[in-house]
Amino acid sequence: MNRTAYIRFAALLLSIPFLVFSCKTPTEEKEPKRGLIAENAMVVSARGEASRIGVEIMQKGGNAFDAMMATEMALAVTFPFAGNLGGGGFAVYRMANGDIGSIDYREKAPGAAYRDMYLDENGEVIPGLSTKGALASGVPGTIAGIFEAQSKFGKLDPKEILQPVIDLARNGFVVSTQQANRLQGIRDVVREVNGEDTFYGKEYNAGDTIKNIALAETLERIANNGRDEFYKGETAQVLVNHMKEMGGIITLEDLASYEAVWRNPIVFDYKDLRVISMAPPSSGGVTIGQILKMVEPFDLKSMGHNSADYVQVLTEAMRRAYADRNYYLGDPDFVEIPIAELLDDEYLKNRMESFNPEKATLSSDIAEGSVLFAESMETTHYSIMDAEGNALAVTTTLNGAYGSKVYLDELGFFMNNEMDDFSSKAGVPNMFGLIGAEANSIAPGKRMLSSMTPTLVERDGQLWMIVGTPGGSTIITAVAQTILNAYEFDMTMQEAVEAPRFHHQWLPDQILFEENSLDSTLLKILTAKNYLINEGRTPIIGSVDAIMVLPDGKLEGGADPRRENEAAGY
Numbered sequence: 001m002n003r004t005a006y007i008r009f010a011a012l013l014l015s016i017p018f019l020v021f022s023c024k025t026p027t028e029e030k031e032p033k034r035g036l037i038a039e040n041a042m043v044v045s046a047r048g049e050a051s052r053i054g055v056e057i058m059q060k061g062g063n064a065f066d067a068m069m070a071t072e073m074a075l076a077v078t079f080p081f082a083g084n085l086g087g088g089g090f091a092v093y094r095m096a097n098g099d100i101g102s103i104d105y106r107e108k109a110p111g112a113a114y115r116d117m118y119l120d121e122n123g124e125v126i127p128g129l130s131t132k133g134a135l136a137s138g139v140p141g142t143i144a145g146i147f148e149a150q151s152k153f154g155k156l157d158p159k160e161i162l163q164p165v166i167d168l169a170r171n172g173f174v175v176s177t178q179q180a181n182r183l184q185g186i187r188d189v190v191r192e193v194n195g196e197d198t199f200y201g202k203e204y205n206a207g208d209t210i211k212n213i214a215l216a217e218t219l220e221r222i223a224n225n226g227r228d229e230f231y232k233g234e235t236a237q238v239l240v241n242h243m244k245e246m247g248g249i250i251t252l253e254d255l256a257s258y259e260a261v262w263r264n265p266i267v268f269d270y271k272d273l274r275v276i277s278m279a280p281p282s283s284g285g286v287t288i289g290q291i292l293k294m295v296e297p298f299d300l301k302s303m304g305h306n307s308a309d310y311v312q313v314l315t316e317a318m319r320r321a322y323a324d325r326n327y328y329l330g331d332p333d334f335v336e337i338p339i340a341e342l343l344d345d346e347y348l349k350n351r352m353e354s355f356n357p358e359k360a361t362l363s364s365d366i367a368e369g370s371v372l373f374a375e376s377m378e379t380t381h382y383s384i385m386d387a388e389g390n391a392l393a394v395t396t397t398l399n400g401a402y403g404s405k406v407y408l409d410e411l412g413f414f415m416n417n418e419m420d421d422f423s424s425k426a427g428v429p430n431m432f433g434l435i436g437a438e439a440n441s442i443a444p445g446k447r448m449l450s451s452m453t454p455t456l457v458e459r460d461g462q463l464w465m466i467v468g469t470p471g472g473s474t475i476i477t478a479v480a481q482t483i484l485n486a487y488e489f490d491m492t493m494q495e496a497v498e499a500p501r502f503h504h505q506w507l508p509d510q511i512l513f514e515e516n517s518l519d520s521t522l523l524k525i526l527t528a529k530n531y532l533i534n535e536g537r538t539p540i541i542g543s544v545d546a547i548m549v550l551p552d553g554k555l556e557g558g559a560d561p562r563r564e565n566e567a568a569g570y
């Protein structure tokens, strides 16, 4: 066998699991693959330590909201890629008695921000200004969010919750292989932004222990003085001075006036499921609602998982939903959003009327700029279920990997680059290739539009699934597919998380498939129908952390093997 034939043969062998998966027939049924099973409570997150600390807090008598505070901060220590104090997020809850709600702790544009702040004198976007350096940061919301949620619903003293996290920061966490590669990958830019001696400018290898004393001290002050330490205390002062020195515009007043906001979640039915997801300023709930409602009339089950027909129907729904997302959605405190109309059954039925099973509906001739995944990006999602039956889906982010790359050495954390989620200029794609409109233009104090989709699903009136993922613009479609995998194709939680995913976001007009997930037959059928395919250029889409409540009441964790996610429970 010559070398080329050998490589082809090896590639064929590697793709066999995917071919087998997509062609599965009833006679080939194998034992379903299950994730971790727990009797009482569970946390699934991007790091084992963070999942375990959340579970320990619940074993000490805390509930899901206490575990949220512990897990979120443990991720800030062990997963600085996305875990944060310098970022923001969203959490959707469902109490054991069925009450639902959500908290928005998204970053806000600083008071001195203005619409054209990332444009040059010719009105062109200045590359990198909204993604790297101090000007890229919004006012962080994470500490406000976890304190607001914990003080309303939690049971323990924040000091008790934060102590194991402080110990973790002080005693250190072990660098994983993926983490070592990522740290290696950004070392140069972190040094360029923060100077040679900066903490994450050092060389860290897999197996090394990182002790972040500055972060331990910051967390200790926060444990002692509460959320105001971050927004009005010594921490606020240090943050503002540091950002100012680096050309940033966040002021003490911006921090002092930051508030997390309770919002009514987006709630809609999909067949006999009731889906509860995040409202604007995240586009997650509205957009996943539009996608699922547009595909609801189709018999997806009989089409087969990831069959050409299935990919086509879902793609057409995604395309239409993202076109609405980009035009209508923004911060509800600044713009009027026609949520009811966007989720109206009749409207969505009409929207799909132009769907032609023989031919792709092309999005547009413009803006084919393929800027997706230009750099490694990360957010992080965790799912929590406590022993009382309270459920939390939480997604939090710095936006890009290590955010703006600005690291506050005195405080031990990175600052976000969330300002890039605004539309710097109408029609110009952001780092996720998303094209924005007026609704998401920059204004002082405004929250930038997000795609984060922390989601809860009820089945027959009972909590059934807690789900979410990182992945920028692909978050919404990854969450939608995870729900459909479990509901339409009867996958276990772990199988639903692991199944290959695809994505379409209207513009650029292309279907992204994960590497190795597209077989040649599927490619042939879709291209014959005029679909534009981005073949395997995206190594992974999302990294889902989910929990399913099984019929016997036990919990099954779905920890995505695409990254180092881990479930813990008892």
Ligand code: DON
Pocket: 377, 378, 379, 397, 398, 399, 400, 418, 421, 449, 450, 451, 452, 470, 471, 472, 473, 475
């Ligand atoms: O809020 C958003 O939609 C983005 N800032 C999320 C960023 C993200 O998921 C990066 N991860 N891959």
